Amino acid sequence: MTEQRKSIFAIASIWVWCIPFLPLGLAIAIYFGELQTPTFLFINRYTQILPDTLWAWLTFIGNGWGIFALCFPLLVLAPRLLCAGLLASLIGGAFSQIIK
Structure with a gap:
């Protein structure tokens, strides 16, 4: 079994x-x-x-500063998770620049 x-x-x-x-x-x-x-x-x-506000928020979240602002509380609550996210974003950013 x-x-x-x-x-x-x-x-x-x-x-x-x-x-x-x-x-x-x-x-x-x-x-x-x-x-x-x-x-x-x-x-x-x-x-x-779809409303323009939705597109504005999608643009804001797609920007690196928007993601940083939304993830900033992780610095206090879960610093290891924030470090993992930063490392993943570096790898993803490098990969996206390579394949462009």
Whole structure:
């Protein structure tokens, strides 16, 4: 019984690692299928109903200073988590600059 449980968890953990390939595959299909403009127009058409405040907050959160301001309480509450987030942002920023 325990062996069967372990094998189920092993199979599930393999599939969890495949989750990032879904958006990557979608991005490759859009890029090489020359669907960038139609996809942009589709998204633009259906997101016009959202309020401007939402877009302002998304822009604020997308900015590094906005994330820093929101995560600043972690300095007192969970400094190890803040350090892990800073390290992850450095790695992610370097990776995004490399692939651009």
